[in-house]
Amino acid sequence: MNKTDKYFENKRKCMFQEWYPTFKQVTFSSTIIPLPKIFIDYLNSDHFVSNEQEFPQYRNDDPEFLDDESWSTPRRSTIVDSKYYQSYGSDSDSDSDDSDDSNDDDKKKNSRIIKESEFQHLLDEIKSIITKYGGYVLPKLNWSAPKDATFMNAFCTLKCSTPTDVFLLLKSSDFINHDLAQFETNEQDDDLTITPYVLVLRKWQNLTESMEFRCFVKDKKLLGISQRDTSTYYSFLKDKKESIQESIESFFNQNIKDKFSQDSYTFDAYVTKENKVWLIDFNPIHPSTDSLLFDWEEFFPELIVDDEESTPISEQDKLKLIQDLEFRLIENREGIRPNLAMESRLPMDLKDSSQSSAINDLLEKFKDKLQ
Amino acid sequence: MASVKAKPNLLPQDIATLNVNELNPLTPYVISRQATINIGTIGHVAHGKSTVVKAISGVQTVRFTSEFKRNITIKLGYANAKIFKCDNQECPRPGCYKSYRSNTEDSPNCERPGCGGKMHLLRHVSFVDCPGHDVLMATMLNGAAVMDAALLLIAGNESCPQPQTSEHIAAIEIMNLKNIIILQNKIDLVKEAAAQEQYGQILKFIQGTIAEGCPIIPISAQMKYNIDVICEYIVKKIPIPPRDFTSDPRMIVIRSFDVNKPGSRVDELKGGVAGGSILKGVLKIGDEIEVRPGVISKELDGKMKCSPIFSKIVSLFAEENELQYAVPGGLIGVGTKIDPTLCRADRLVGQVLGSVGKLPEIFTTLEVNFFLLRRLLGVKSEGDKQNKVKKLSKDDTLMVNIGSTSTGCRVIAVKHDLAKLALLTPVCTQEGEKIALSRRVDKNWRLIGWGEIQRGMSEKA
Numbered sequence: 001m002n003k004t005d006k007y008f009e010n011k012r013k014c015m016f017q018e019w020y021p022t023f024k025q026v027t028f029s030s031t032i033i034p035l036p037k038i039f040i041d042y043l044n045s046d047h048f049v050s051n052e053q054e055f056p057q058y059r060n061d062d063p064e065f066l067d068d069e070s071w072s073t074p075r076r077s078t079i080v081d082s083k084y085y086q087s088y089g090s091d092s093d094s095d096s097d098d099s100d101d102s103n104d105d106d107k108k109k110n111s112r113i114i115k116e117s118e119f120q121h122l123l124d125e126i127k128s129i130i131t132k133y134g135g136y137v138l139p140k141l142n143w144s145a146p147k148d149a150t151f152m153n154a155f156c157t158l159k160c161s162t163p164t165d166v167f168l169l170l171k172s173s174d175f176i177n178h179d180l181a182q183f184e185t186n187e188q189d190d191d192l193t194i195t196p197y198v199l200v201l202r203k204w205q206n207l208t209e210s211m212e213f214r215c216f217v218k219d220k221k222l223l224g225i226s227q228r229d230t231s232t233y234y235s236f237l238k239d240k241k242e243s244i245q246e247s248i249e250s251f252f253n254q255n256i257k258d259k260f261s262q263d264s265y266t267f268d269a270y271v272t273k274e275n276k277v278w279l280i281d282f283n284p285i286h287p288s289t290d291s292l293l294f295d296w297e298e299f300f301p302e303l304i305v306d307d308e309e310s311t312p313i314s315e316q317d318k319l320k321l322i323q324d325l326e327f328r329l330i331e332n333r334e335g336i337r338p339n340l341a342m343e344s345r346l347p348m349d350l351k352d353s354s355q356s357s358a359i360n361d362l363l364e365k366f367k368d369k370l371q
Numbered sequence: 372m373a374s375v376k377a378k379p380n381l382l383p384q385d386i387a388t389l390n391v392n393e394l395n396p397l398t399p400y401v402i403s404r405q406a407t408i409n410i411g412t413i414g415h416v417a418h419g420k421s422t423v424v425k426a427i428s429g430v431q432t433v434r435f436t437s438e439f440k441r442n443i444t445i446k447l448g449y450a451n452a453k454i455f456k457c458d459n460q461e462c463p464r465p466g467c468y469k470s471y472r473s474n475t476e477d478s479p480n481c482e483r484p485g486c487g488g489k490m491h492l493l494r495h496v497s498f499v500d501c502p503g504h505d506v507l508m509a510t511m512l513n514g515a516a517v518m519d520a521a522l523l524l525i526a527g528n529e530s531c532p533q534p535q536t537s538e539h540i541a542a543i544e545i546m547n548l549k550n551i552i553i554l555q556n557k558i559d560l561v562k563e564a565a566a567q568e569q570y571g572q573i574l575k576f577i578q579g580t581i582a583e584g585c586p587i588i589p590i591s592a593q594m595k596y597n598i599d600v601i602c603e604y605i606v607k608k609i610p611i612p613p614r615d616f617t618s619d620p621r622m623i624v625i626r627s628f629d630v631n632k633p634g635s636r637v638d639e640l641k642g643g644v645a646g647g648s649i650l651k652g653v654l655k656i657g658d659e660i661e662v663r664p665g666v667i668s669k670e671l672d673g674k675m676k677c678s679p680i681f682s683k684i685v686s687l688f689a690e691e692n693e694l695q696y697a698v699p700g701g702l703i704g705v706g707t708k709i710d711p712t713l714c715r716a717d718r719l720v721g722q723v724l725g726s727v728g729k730l731p732e733i734f735t736t737l738e739v740n741f742f743l744l745r746r747l748l749g750v751k752s753e754g755d756k757q758n759k760v761k762k763l764s765k766d767d768t769l770m771v772n773i774g775s776t777s778t779g780c781r782v783i784a785v786k787h788d789l790a791k792l793a794l795l796t797p798v799c800t801q802e803g804e805k806i807a808l809s810r811r812v813d814k815n816w817r818l819i820g821w822g823e824i825q826r827g828m829s830e831k832a
C-alpha cells in the first residue's frame with residue numbers, strides 16, 4: 001500500500017488481523033495464518049498447475065478415456081489461419097520455439113515456479129484447520145474474499161475442503177490481486193520471511209444472502225444500512241425491516257461503536273432468524289468498498305472528486321447529505337438482473353474498458369478463423 | 372417514456388387452450404407480458420447508452436458519477452419495453468408511436484392532447500447491454516444469433532469515427548446482426564450544421580461495413596427528443612425474428628436464488644428460483660423439469676459427485692409480469708420446487724434447465740481439438756516474447772468457457788492438437804460444441820485459444 005494513499009490508516013485498521021482479536025465473540029470462528037514470502041510469490045506467479053491427486057475428481061465410467069494412448073481422430077471442422085494460430089503439423093513450425101521460454105522468463109517476476117511442496121508446513125496447517133472447522137472453510141486475505149472466482153470452485157461458492165480448493169480460488173481472483181497490491185514485498189527477503197499478508201480461514205456457515213447488510217458509520221454514528229445482495233428483491237424484508245434495524249442498532253451500540261479503532265467505516269452484519277446479529281467484516285471508507293444502495297456522496301461529499309469521465313451533475317441533481325439513520329432495501333421486483341460479478345468468468349480480452357484494442361484484435365482473428 | 376402508474380391490465384394466459392404451434396413473437400397473449408425481440412445496445416458508456424434505454428424502457432439505472440466508486444461503468448444489463456401505436460388514424464407520426472414500461476396495460480390512452488385514441492401494443496422488446504461480454508462470448512462459441520437487432524450509439528457532439536466505433540461495428544459483424552439503427556445522440560448539444568456534418572461522416576464511415584444503408588436517427592436521450600422515431604423504426608425496420616417454439620424447452624441459467632424468509636416453516640417454504648434466457652421451446656407452469664449438471668457434492672471417499680435436479684415449475688415471470696408460459700426473448704424467472712438452499716448465491720449459474728431426459732449429456736472430462744493463438748490478443752509488437760502463447764502442458768490449470776458456462780480445468784494429457792481436460796464442475800454439453808481456453812498471464816485471465824469437443828466422459832453411474 002502506498003503511504004501517500006489518503007485512506008491508508010482507515011484501510012489498515014480494517015484488515016482482518018487488526019480487528020478480529022477484539023471482535024472474536026461476535027463473529028464467525030476464524031483462524032489467521034501469517035504468510036511467508038514464498039507463498040505470496042506463489043500467488044503472484046503465473047505458474048498455475050494442479051496435480052492429479054489434489055484436483056477434485058469424479059468417478060469415471062471409462063478409465064481408458066484418461067489414457068495417454070487413446071485418442072480420437074480430430075473432426076477438424078474448424079479451419080485455422082496459421083498467421084494467428086500455432087500449428088502442430090509435421091512440418092516444423094519456426095514460431096513454436098517454446099524450448100527457450102524458461103530461460104528468458106526467469107527474469108520476469110511473475111514466472112517463478114514454486115511447487116506446493118515448498119511450503120508443506122503451510123499446507124499441513126491449512127489441512128488441520130479445515131479438519132478443526134468440520135471439513136469446510138471460506139478463505140480470504142487481509143481484506144478480500146475471492147468472490148469473483150467462484151467458477152474455480154467445484155461447488156460454485158467459496159466453500160473449500162482441501163488446500164488445493166483454497167489455492168485454486170486465491171490464484172484465480174482479481175479481488176485477491178487487489179489485496180496483493182497493497183504491500184510491497186522485498187525481493188531480497190528470503191522465502192520464510194513473514195509478510196504483512198495473512199490467510200484467513202473461516203468456518204463455513206450456511207448463510208442466507210438476503211440477511212446480509214452493510215452498515216455505514218460516520219463519526220461513530222450509524223447512518224446507513226443497505227441490503228448487501230442488491231441484485232435480488234426479497235419480498236419478506238419489508239415486514240422485517242424494523243426488527244432488523246433495531247437489532248443492528250443495538251448490536252452496533254453494544255458491540256461495535258466504542259470498540260472499533262476508527263470513527264468512520266463500514267461493517268457487514270448477518271442477522272439470523274432469531275434476530276441475533278453477527279459481524280462479518282469491516283471495510284474502509286474507500287473507493288474500493290462497494291457503497292451498494294447508497295452513494296458515497298450521501299455520507300462523505302467532501303471525498304468526491306469529479307473526474308473528466310463523469311457527467312457533471314447540476315445543483316438540483318446533487319444528493320442530499322444523510323444525517324439520520326436510513327435503511328435501504330430493493331423495494332420492488334424488477335425481474336431477473338444479471339449478476340455483474342460474473343464478468344470475471346470471461347477472459348480479460350473481452351472487456352472493452354481495457355486500454356488495448358484486444359477486442360478488435362479478437363474479432364479480426366475470429367473473423368479470419370471463420371473464413 | 373411516460374410513467375403509467377395504473378395497475379396493469381394484461382391479457383390472461385391459459386395453458387389449457389395453449390397451442391404452441393400457433394405462437395409467434397407477436398402473439399398478443401405473449402407480448403402482453405414478456406419481450407420476444409432482443410435488441411443489443413452498443414456504444415461507449417459516456418455516449419448515453421443507459422439514458423437511451425431509460426428513455427425508451429423507463430427502467431431506471433443506478434448512477435455512478437464519481438471516482439469514489441469501484442464500478443464507474445454503468446452496467447444496465449437488461450431492460451424491457453412495450454412499443455405502441457395510437458389507433459386514431461388522425462394521430463400524426465412519429466408522435467403516434469410510444470414506448471412504455473414492460474408492465475404497462477395493453478391499451479393505454481393516447482397522451483396527445485385531444486386525440487382520444489387508444490394505444491395499440493405492437494412489440495415487446497428486451498434491450499441488452501452489448502457487447503456484454505457474455506453475449507459476445509456465447510455468440511462466438513455457438514454462432515447463434517442471440518440478438519435480433521442493435522442500436523448503435525454515436526455521440527453527436529464528437530466527430531465520427533470515434534474511438535471504439537470501429538470495434539463496435541466489428542462486434543456487430545461478429546454477432547451477425549443485420550438490423551442496425553444508428554443513433555446520433557446528444558443532438559441538443561450541437562448546432563444543426565454540425566449535426567449535418569457528422570451525419571455525412573457517419574454515412575462515409577459505415578460505407579462497406581455491415582452497417583451500410585442502415586437508418587441514422589438524430590436524438591437527444593436526455594431531452595427525450597425523437598424517441599418516438601426510434602419506436603417507429605423498431606416497428607418498421609426490424610423484422611420479426613424466426614423462433615423455435617416447438618422443440619423441447621431449454622434455458623441457460625444466469626441467476627439462482629433463495630427468496631425465503633429465514634426460519635420459514637417447511638409448509639410455507641418457497642422453492643428455489645432460477646433465472647435465465649430460454650434458447651428454444653416454451654416453458655409452462657406445471658412442467659416437470661430437470662437441471663443439469665445439478666448438485667455437486669463431495670463423497671466420504673473424497674470423490675466428487677453430481678446429481679441432476681428434478682423438479683416442477685410453479686411460477687414464471689418476466690420483469691414484474693407473471694406468466695403462465697414463457698417463450699424465448701428477454702430474461703425469464705422460473706419458480707420451482709427445488710430445495711431453495713441449492714439455489715442460493717447463484718450456485719446454479721451456467722447450468723441448463725429443460726424437459727426431463729431431453730438435455731445434453733453431462734461430461735466430467737473432455738477430449739478437445741484445440742488451436743492456440745500465436746500471441747495474446749491486442750499485442751501488436753512481434754518481438755515481444757512474453758506475449759507468446761505457451762503450448763499446453765500436462766497439469767496446466769486453465770479456465771474454460773463452454774456455451775455460457777465457465778469452469779476451471781486441469782490438462783490431463785496433450786497430443787499434437789488434442790488435449791484431455793478434467794473439469795472442476797461437470798458441464799451439460801455435447802460433442803462438436805466450441806470452447807474457449809484462457810490462462811493466467813500477468814495475473815489476468817487471457818484468451819489463449821479455441822477448441823471443439825471431440826468426445827466427453829460422463830460420471831460413472
Ligand SMILES: Nc1nc2c(ncn2[C@@H]2O[C@H](COP(=O)(O)OP(=O)(O)OP(=O)(O)O)[C@@H](O)[C@H]2O)c(=O)[nH]1
Nearest residue numbers: 138143144145203204205206207212268280281283
Ligand atoms: N455460505 C457462506 N457464505 C459466506 C460465509 N462467510 C462469508 N460468506 C459470504 O462470502 C461473502 C464474502 O465475505 P466477506 O468476508 O464479506 O468478503 P469481502 O471480500 O470482505 O467482501 P467485500 O467487502 O464486499 O469486498 C459474504 O457476502 C458472504 O455472503 C460462510 O461461512 N458461508
Ligand SMILES: [Mg+2]
Nearest residue numbers: 143281282283
Ligand atoms: Mg469486506
Ligand SMILES: [Zn+2]
Nearest residue numbers: 457462481486
Ligand atoms: Zn393519438
